[in-house]
Amino acid sequence: MKYYDHLIFHYSKEGRRGYTLPKAAVTTNEQRTVNRELLRNTQPALPEVSEVDVVRHYTNLSQMNFGVDTGFYPLGSCTMKYNPKINEEIAALPAFASIHPLQPVETVQGVQAVYAGMEQMLAAITGMKYFTFNPCAGAHGELTGLMIMRAYHRSRGDVGRTKIIVPDSAHGTNPASAAVCGLEVVVVKSNADGLVDVEDLKPLLGPDLAGIMMTNPNTLGLFERDIKEIAALVHEAGGLLYYDGANMNPLIGKVRPGDMGFDIMHLNLHKSFSTPHGGGGPGSGPVGVAAFLKDCLPYPHTEPVDSLTNELVEPAKTSGRVSAHMGNFGVILRAYAWLLTIGRQHVREVGPIATLNANYVKELLKDAYKLPIPSVCKHEFVFDGLINDGAREGKEGATTLDVAKRLLDFGFHAPTIYFPLLFHQALMIEPTETESKETLDAFISIMHRIADEAAEDPDILHAAPHDCPISRPDDTTAAKHPVINWTDLNSMNG
Amino acid sequence: MHPYIPHTTDDIRKMLETVGMKSLNDLYADVPQEFIYKGEYNLPDAMSEDEIRHFFEALAARNVKMTCFAGQGWYDHCTPSVIPYLTQRSEFLTAYTPYQPEISQGTLRYIFEYQSMICALTGLEVSNASMYDGPTAAAEAVRMAVASTRKKDTVLISSTLLPQVKEVVKTYASYAGIVIEEIAESDGQTSLEALTTSLASGRVAGVLVPNVNGYGIIENHIGFADATHSAGALFIEYCDPSSLAVLKSPAEWGADVAVGDGQSLGIPLCYGGPTVGFMACKKEHLRKLPGRIVGATTDRDGKRCFVLTLQAREQHIRRDKATSNICSNQSLMALWVTIYLSLLGPKGLAEVNERSSAAAHHLCKELLATGLFTPVSDKPFLKEFALDYKGDARALHKALADKGILAGVVIGDHRICFAVTEKRTREEIDYLINCVKEAAL
Numbered sequence: 001m002k003y004y005d006h007l008i009f010h011y012s013k014e015g016r017r018g019y020t021l022p023k024a025a026v027t028t029n030e031q032r033t034v035n036r037e038l039l040r041n042t043q044p045a046l047p048e049v050s051e052v053d054v055v056r057h058y059t060n061l062s063q064m065n066f067g068v069d070t071g072f073y074p075l076g077s078c079t080m081k082y083n084p085k086i087n088e089e090i091a092a093l094p095a096f097a098s099i100h101p102l103q104p105v106e107t108v109q110g111v112q113a114v115y116a117g118m119e120q121m122l123a124a125i126t127g128m129k130y131f132t133f134n135p136c137a138g139a140h141g142e143l144t145g146l147m148i149m150r151a152y153h154r155s156r157g158d159v160g161r162t163k164i165i166v167p168d169s170a171h172g173t174n175p176a177s178a179a180v181c182g183l184e185v186v187v188v189k190s191n192a193d194g195l196v197d198v199e200d201l202k203p204l205l206g207p208d209l210a211g212i213m214m215t216n217p218n219t220l221g222l223f224e225r226d227i228k229e230i231a232a233l234v235h236e237a238g239g240l241l242y243y244d245g246a247n248m249n250p251l252i253g254k255v256r257p258g259d260m261g262f263d264i265m266h267l268n269l270h271k272s273f274s275t276p277h278g279g280g281g282p283g284s285g286p287v288g289v290a291a292f293l294k295d296c297l298p299y300p301h302t303e304p305v306d307s308l309t310n311e312l313v314e315p316a317k318t319s320g321r322v323s324a325h326m327g328n329f330g331v332i333l334r335a336y337a338w339l340l341t342i343g344r345q346h347v348r349e350v351g352p353i354a355t356l357n358a359n360y361v362k363e364l365l366k367d368a369y370k371l372p373i374p375s376v377c378k379h380e381f382v383f384d385g386l387i388n389d390g391a392r393e394g395k396e397g398a399t400t401l402d403v404a405k406r407l408l409d410f411g412f413h414a415p416t417i418y419f420p421l422l423f424h425q426a427l428m429i430e431p432t433e434t435e436s437k438e439t440l441d442a443f444i445s446i447m448h449r450i451a452d453e454a455a456e457d458p459d460i461l462h463a464a465p466h467d468c469p470i471s472r473p474d475d476t477t478a479a480k481h482p483v484i485n486w487t488d489l490n491s492m493n494g
Numbered sequence: 495m496h497p498y499i500p501h502t503t504d505d506i507r508k509m510l511e512t513v514g515m516k517s518l519n520d521l522y523a524d525v526p527q528e529f530i531y532k533g534e535y536n537l538p539d540a541m542s543e544d545e546i547r548h549f550f551e552a553l554a555a556r557n558v559k560m561t562c563f564a565g566q567g568w569y570d571h572c573t574p575s576v577i578p579y580l581t582q583r584s585e586f587l588t589a590y591t592p593y594q595p596e597i598s599q600g601t602l603r604y605i606f607e608y609q610s611m612i613c614a615l616t617g618l619e620v621s622n623a624s625m626y627d628g629p630t631a632a633a634e635a636v637r638m639a640v641a642s643t644r645k646k647d648t649v650l651i652s653s654t655l656l657p658q659v660k661e662v663v664k665t666y667a668s669y670a671g672i673v674i675e676e677i678a679e680s681d682g683q684t685s686l687e688a689l690t691t692s693l694a695s696g697r698v699a700g701v702l703v704p705n706v707n708g709y710g711i712i713e714n715h716i717g718f719a720d721a722t723h724s725a726g727a728l729f730i731e732y733c734d735p736s737s738l739a740v741l742k743s744p745a746e747w748g749a750d751v752a753v754g755d756g757q758s759l760g761i762p763l764c765y766g767g768p769t770v771g772f773m774a775c776k777k778e779h780l781r782k783l784p785g786r787i788v789g790a791t792t793d794r795d796g797k798r799c800f801v802l803t804l805q806a807r808e809q810h811i812r813r814d815k816a817t818s819n820i821c822s823n824q825s826l827m828a829l830w831v832t833i834y835l836s837l838l839g840p841k842g843l844a845e846v847n848e849r850s851s852a853a854a855h856h857l858c859k860e861l862l863a864t865g866l867f868t869p870v871s872d873k874p875f876l877k878e879f880a881l882d883y884k885g886d887a888r889a890l891h892k893a894l895a896d897k898g899i900l901a902g903v904v905i906g907d908h909r910i911c912f913a914v915t916e917k918r919t920r921e922e923i924d925y926l927i928n929c930v931k932e933a934a935l
């Protein structure tokens with residue numbers, strides 16, 4: 001099935017079915033009083049297929065996919081570490097999976113113990129005090145964190161604080177979250193070292209400041225070493241510090257954002273805490289806060305009564321309800337299992353080994369790829385394209401996109417490309433701590449081979465991938481003439 | 495070392511040598527010493543796999559498994575075993591967002607199928623790749639309405655919406671300068687008269703109403719879309735997608751946008767998450783629709799393939815001009831409902847509704863026959879209904895909980911909302927009725 005070209009709709013034939021319902025509890029011929037005008041006129045155009053069709057179709061689709069279990073996935077900023085299998089078994093336990101969220105709290109003490117236990121462990125790792133698990137993703141965590149920030153200012157009658165400072169190197173989601181939270185974004189510049197420019201920051205501080213959003217190490221993989229001074233300045237101006245936990249992995253077991261002066265932070269359980277990315281979700285974006293922000297947390301929130309009992313509360317100055325109930329419990333459960341597996345003994349290995357792996361790959365590839373920031377990196381680093389892209393008269397050089405596509409031919413996922421925006425040919429590599437030296441060596445060797453190919457004949461790269469289910473897709477047509485459902489596609493073919 | 499961290503001591507030594515360092519600490523030489531955490535991490539001892547299993551089995555035993563007659567946005571429908579089997583395939587489970595379409599056609603194809611099925615259910619032309627959950631999708635729809643109708647800052651939401659939907663919408667709106675006003679209800683359903691009155695302010699950008707409301711009532715939206723459109727506002731329906739197999743679709747009611755939670759499409763309760771939010775709209779609003787979208791195209795060899803498309807709308811491009819910050823979806827849960835809808839098909843899903851509804855009507859009739867309850871409304875319902883209990887609703891609920899029955903959700907001192915799905919057996923329903931009679935004695 002090298003090239004499998006079906007959608008489930010192709011199998012549809014009237015009268016087929018893929019599932020049998022249990023015997024009806026009540027059989028009745030009585031006409032119920034639903035007025036016809038409340039009923040739909042035509043049945044929805046869903047496929048009618050057999051169970052075998054479904055199993056074979058989705059198995060075939062899965063074989064056109066690449067996951068962490070397929071191979072090395074050095075996607076910068078995404079922390080694609082191994083997803084342990086025992087965690088899947090735990091999340092599927094019926095006594096967790098069958099619990100209705102509105103069951104009385106005394107009947108869900110096992111569930112609540114997971115929230116309480118996670119809060120304690122994340123507090124230990126980050127130096128924050130309390131955590132809400134209600135946000136469903138990293139961006140959702142950012143938004144929630146900013147809501148907490150605003151709820152805090154509001155609760156003190158300090159309503160004029162509507163400005164948020166975001167570094168120019170920030171993830172694009174930071175300014176977007178701020179805008180969605182009704183904050184005005186002010187950009188602070190980076191200095192020549194790629195760090196927040198403290199002199200540029202100072203004039204931005206004032207009574208209208210809600211706070212600053214930072215990630216540390218920043219998106220260039222550099223540690224913001226002036227963080228202490230920045231924290232003092234922002235606090236002095238009455239603002240709060242928000243930590244974007246997207247880059248938390250190198251700090252696990254080594255550095256705690258709470259100790260650096262941050263008041264609010266989010267974590268991505270689907271990054272640093274090993275839960276599977278699921279092709280883009282479900283994730284989980286818990287938000288940690290310093291003790292003084294406890295009353296501003298979203299509700300419902302788990303509050304310990306004693307060592308065995310927890311209750312659900314609505315904090316006094318709550319920032320509100322941010323998701324249907326208490327976030328993606330199934331994801332939180334997996335992350336809890338991971339933390340217990342890592343435990344006190346191994347937590348100190350996570351960040352340092354992830355950092356060692358990144359530096360190792362960087363050192364051994366910098367002879368073939370441009371390294372704009374030569375200093376020691378954290379969990380990830382950026383190359384700015386090939387040193388020799390093979391450009392010559394009549395022939396374009398190989399770009400970062402070409403390198404990425406060629407990697408796919410060798411069974412590696414591509415790094416993050418064209419981010420950070422500061423570098424035009426950015427290639428951002430994050431190996432994580434779960435990769436062996438042999439895997440890294442194999443990747444390094446292929447990256448060298450690709451660089452050699454580019455120098456020799458960049459067309460090999462231009463034409464890549466050569467050995468994937470499809471070759472490069474035409475994005476322009478997709479955007480210009482959107483075909484985004486089966487009805488449109490089917491009528492086009494017909 | 496650890497099963498998830500494969501380096502040997504010798505590997506670490508060699509690698510440090512390569513990077514020109516003596517110890518792992520040197521990797522943090524750029525971090526000011528005061529920030530290096532020197533304390534003990536207050537974490538439990540690392541557990542082996544078998545210890546983990548025992549630990550969680552003990553925790554799970556502290557939950558009480560109950561026979562579920564509760565709904566209010568989360569329904570205990572049957573889950574075909576094929577779904578967890580297929581969604582656990584690690585090529586789906588352990589993949590990231592499909593940034594490299596050449597090796598992500600699996601994810602991209604099922605999202606395309608998902609979008610198509612959401613379009614089929616809602617009758618609308620466009621669906622995004624999914625959102626976090628129903629309430630956040632509703633909050634995004636409210637933002638979308640305000641963003642597409644300039645200078646209007648108010649969105650009307652029905653008082654009959656599920657509480658969590660209203661609360662999330664109000665939370666999001668309160669930070670974004672959007673005014674939320676509730677539309678009053680009459681006899682358990684959103685009042686068209688109240689809606690018309692509120693629309694007269696001229697400040698209304700959108701109207702959000704449920705197809706099946708918090709009392710389980712199937713709302714009649716005749717005249718709603720016309721009234722909303724003549725005020726220049728977007729008409730948004732919050733839907734239970736399972737019900738759309740039989741009930742009039744949002745498109746048929748004249749909706750511009752439909753949102754809701756996909757949990758009712760065979761997703762286990764799992765304490766409320768993960769589920770999946772859906773969002774669909776008319777084609778004319780495509781470029782305002784938040785979230786990811788997958789589209790069809792061809793590759794260099796002319797083969798049919800699928801890509802993430804229309805990304806210029808998204809947060810990472812628009813930064814502080816963005817009207818939504820969502821940058822992922824609930825992909826695996828979108829796969830879940832796609833497989834569910836494939837297995838059930840239009841007829842199977844209609845059967846789910848018919849059986850749930852027959853069982854719910856039977857329970858309602860039997861509860862009323864006890865003489866202990868009065869109906870909240872005589873409006874039609876599907877699988878969920880609200881009754882007023884003559885005594886203390888919380889006490890009754892507690893008494894039944896002690897018998898292992900989750901007897902609906904208490905929504906007032908005397909009011910309980912019961913839900914029945916096709917999964918409940920006759921014995922379970924009879925047991926509930928008997929326990930109610932006993933408890934009332």
